[in-house]
Amino acid sequence: MTTRHTTALPYVIHRGDALRILRELPDAAVDAVITDPPYCSGAQTMAGRARPTGDKYINKSTQTQFPDFEGDFRDQRGFLAWASLWLSECHRVTRPGGHLLAFIDWRMLPTMTDAVQVAGWVWQGIVVWDKTNGCRPQRGRFRSQSEYVVWASRGAIDTATHPVVLPGVIPVHPSRGGKHHQxxxxxxxxxxxxxxxxxxGTVLDPFMGSATTGVAALRAGLQFVGAELSAGYFATAEQRLAATCKGIQR
Ligand SMILES: C[S@@+](CC[C@H](N)C(=O)[O-])C[C@H]1O[C@@H](n2cnc3c(N)ncnc32)[C@H](O)[C@@H]1O
Structure with a gap:
């Protein structure tokens, strides 16, 4: 495990397996887990799921090429068991009343909501990411236009402390803001x-990829803790977080 931590900076990032890293974090240390794990989706069969992520998720004729990423091979049962483990650790690491926001697609949504509840979270709802016209139209079918954010909390939410009103559907074209990950x-x-x-507050993303969650957290004046298994994407995350800090200090 590689850890980058400078006390002067508002973030700490770890390179290695999320579950192993989570087990080393203290209890109730963060205010929210906001994460985008490998969905292990994109096919109905085990052989289909085991294909490279670029083959499963990317339209190579129109989309920029990025390296494949780790961990996207489990079947539904394997995903349920694995996600229950890391979600349990996330639950322990989050302070009482803190939040979980976990991305997932339509195929894996029921498995993810089961795992969230197995891990002890109180399921609060779903936020929809509306990808607007950023997805291919398909004849005779509905557009695959949304992904989902499973929202849960560690126990009851203290709405008086942070009485924000946030949207339940967020329309954003997938390429807005630039891409740094497949x-x-x-x-x-x-x-x-x-x-x-x-x-x-402090945000944890155990599957940070290129650290888009971290960039948003830092820009909002929050602290960030991240983990990533892939060396290439870890390096991208390091660069983006450092550049974001410089931009804020300017
Ligand atoms: C869906 S991507 C996250 C992308 C991120 N939201 C972004 O905007 O760049 C999931 C990331 O989790 C990483 N990953 C998969 N299994 C992992 C594990 N066991 N531990 C840590 N990271 C893992 C993958 O390499 C991948 O970069």
Whole structure:
């Protein structure tokens, strides 16, 4: 495990397996877990799921090429067991009343909501990411235009402390804000999601990829803790977080 931590900076990032890193974090240390794990989706069969992520998720004729990413191979049962483990650790690491926001697609949504509840979170609802016209139209079918954010809390939410009113559907074109990861989330989407965290709070993303969650957290004046298994994406995350800090200090 590699850890980058400078006390002068508002973030700490770890390179390695999320579950192993989470087990080393203290109890009730963060205000929210905002994360975009590998969905392990994109096919009905095990052989289909095991294909490279670029083959499963990317339209190579129109989209920029980025390296494949780790961990996107489990079947539904494997995903349920694995997600229950890391979500339990996230629950322990989040302070009482803190939030979980976990991205997922339509195929894996029921499995993710089961895992969230197995891990002890109180399921509060779903936020919809509306990808607007950023997805291919398909004849005779509905557009695959949305992804989902499973929202949960560690026990009851103290709405008096941070009485924000946030949207339940967030329309953002997938390419807005620039892309740094094969399935990276748009910065304007993450800017809205971090609004759930009280001022000065800490956000954890155990599957940070290129650290879009971290960039949004820092811009909102929050602290960030991240983990990533892939060396290449860890390096991208380091660069983006450092550049964001410089931009804020200017
Ligand atoms: C969906 S991507 C996150 C993308 C991110 N939201 C962004 O905007 O760049 C999930 C990331 O989790 C990483 N990952 C997969 N399994 C992991 C594990 N066991 N521990 C840590 N990171 C893991 C992948 O390499 C991938 O970069």
């Amino acid at each position: 399935v990276g989330k748009p910065e304007p989407l993450m800017d809205q999601l971090v609004g759930i965290v009280p001022p000065g």
